Amino acid sequence: MNALLSTKGLIGLSLVILVGLTALLSPFFIPEALSTKIDVTARLMPPSPEHLFGTDQLGRELFYRVLLGSSTSLMIAFTAVAISILLGLPLGILSGYFSGWIDHVLMRVVDTLLSFPAILLALVISAVLGPSVRNTILAIGIAFAPYLARIVRGEVLKVCSLPYMEAIRSQGASNLRIILHHVLPNIMPPVIVQTTISIAFAILAEAALSFLGLGTQPPTPSWGLMIQASRDYLDVAPWTALVPGIAVAVTVLGLNMLGDVLRDVLDPTIIFEK
């Protein structure tokens, strides 16, 4: 627990809580009309007390768009990672627990999918399904699943080689019981760490997909889309790129810091030094 209370842990935790609360609450407090309100008289205004984060090429307030963008971004990232767990966890357990030909077949498939860079896979899936919020989630979720399956399999193999597994088996516990009550709880720590890091990666992936026009579609506020739109105005209005970019960076930084600290907390082999 000490590690969570270290400077890094505290910063990470507060950043994640801050962004998480923003994402949860801003849709309730900021009407969508505010973020999509076009004001041609206030195009590309620099940050000022009047326009806190400045305005974009259509005169929309970047402040509202960045805040609402956090919900889009986090919602997509969380759901996508949930899907990758839903796919990867059972596959990894199946592969690691039953070994033999199931393992061989599954791992060949997983390895093949791992030969495609995750972003490439997500881009292709998104192009196949047609870009939309739902399909972005599916694309990232599917693209991340093989990584999770690989990690889970490794952990399951580790747990299954421990003596207590033999003890449980000799007591006649069923496979299902062993998996649910003995394997699953014991592989949770690395899965939790991986989940935190995956959410960070999913946010980056969503931003990249939207940046390329194969993710979230306008007018939904999305950080990647905002950066994409800023490209034509870099010279006159650099803040249109910097504001959403910093939003992505802060969110991912918080998650990565938390992930680092969680790894120290959950891995008993690492002795934490304060």
Next chain:
Amino acid sequence: MRYFLNRLALLLLTLLLISIVTFVITNILPGDVAIMILGTRSSPEKLAALQNSLGLNDPLFVQYGNWVWGILRGDFGISLRFKEPIADLMGQKILASGMVVLLSLMIAIILAIPLGIISAVRQNRWQDTVSSGVALVGISLPDFFWGIVLILLVSRTLGWLPSSGYVSPADDFWLAIKHSLLPAMALGFSLMAQLARMTRSAMLEVISQDFIRVCRAKGLGEGNVILRHALRNAIAPVVTVAGLQLGYLFGSIIVVETLFNYTGMGWLTYQALLNRDIPLIQATIFVIATVFMFSNLAVDMIYTALDPRISYD
């Protein structure tokens, strides 16, 4: 030797599977190649004739067979968007991307290893806080955002490097390097961060071992201990991570090359996806996956060369 023969067999199997996955994914893509070539207003007879000549009416496995047979002869078909043989198109692009990837690898390694070493040697002091902080920011910034910051800083404000376009090294070597430098820096930054983190933790693990104490006890200078003894033992896991990160790099080139209008494989892949140029999509993702697979093999070979304790036989 036997290990590498086994590895080769596995490689061929994976190649086969990669080609199947590529073919299956791209065949789910909606859109008819014949309609794309002739346009939606062409006569049904013409369409049917073209569909027949392209083999679109053959069973899928026949189409797959033809596609693989083409690849084996170096024929990837014709791009719908560029109306050129894909193999010719990809030749120059692979060179362009290769230059960026190599440059970014160089930038990443040159920066990451000293950074990681400083972090480990000065653990928990300010040098460590700064280096670890830089590395943490590095893995948290989207590379295209880092690219935009570079454009704003290096290109627009300082005017040192061009922010867009590709020049062939055959035409003008230095200009080519100048054009690939910013994309390479954008790509290399996150890789540098990953490697620095890995170097740090690997070095920390090695430094705490007994043989390092022996080295110090026998009076070796600290620089000697760290660089000749500790680093040599810590470098193998760093190489592994570098290899794994190559996959990330090959994915990122799509975003970064598009940002910099750098016409390499990543840019080509994006054009293919954007235009639903199915033959080109198939070719580019197959090539990227294949290159990634071979670079993994290369990493494994470097790994054994760096750490003689590891033997696969």
